[in-house]
Amino acid sequence: GEEVAQTPKHLVRGEGQKAKLYCAPIKGHSYVFWYQQVLKNEFKFLISFQNENVFDETGMPKERFSAKCLPNSPCSLEIQATKLEDSAVYFCASSRAFYNEQFFGPGTRLTVL
């Protein structure tokens, strides 16, 4: 597609539940990035992929967060045992090359109650 698609738009989870977010990058883009934005503040980088390979995961709290980009499937970001502080908007972006401009999806708003 010509736009980055993210599903769902909104997700509500009780504390301790699992949350799974999906992202379909723009066709032909090799790089996928996940960011977390809390309270309309700065974007925190989580993880990036080059095709299905993890490129940089230095932003990921690995004990509860995991992500995948498998061939012919949307990329996913999964949070096991969500906490209140995970409430945020999660944005996915894709780019043709890692130093190029990134194209962002509309985000998934996760609310943890």
Add this chain to the structure above:
Amino acid sequence: SQQGEEDPQALSIQEGENATMNCSYKTSINNLQWYRQNSGRGLVHLILIRSNEREKHSGRLRVTLDTSKKSSSLLITASRAADTASYFCAAPSNSGGSNYKLTFGKGTLLTVNP
């Protein structure tokens, strides 16, 4: 660590006026990018300026880059109410010798009053 830091944090102007936002960054960069975020929406890429460029134009946008001062500015001329949004600068941050990710600042909230 924060690579891009915008200034001012908030800016309110009248329609038709120009708006200038500044960004400072810390390490050497391959390029610097400006994005806009309308309330409740995702980021929209506005313009990318490479480290060997000093100025770039796109419509009513003008971006400058001063690598000696590690700073960039975004000028929006003849502003419109529809320009009301948050503006972020972002620069690739160096991780393990390669520019793997963009690091964003906290943004400048621009309000253009009709």
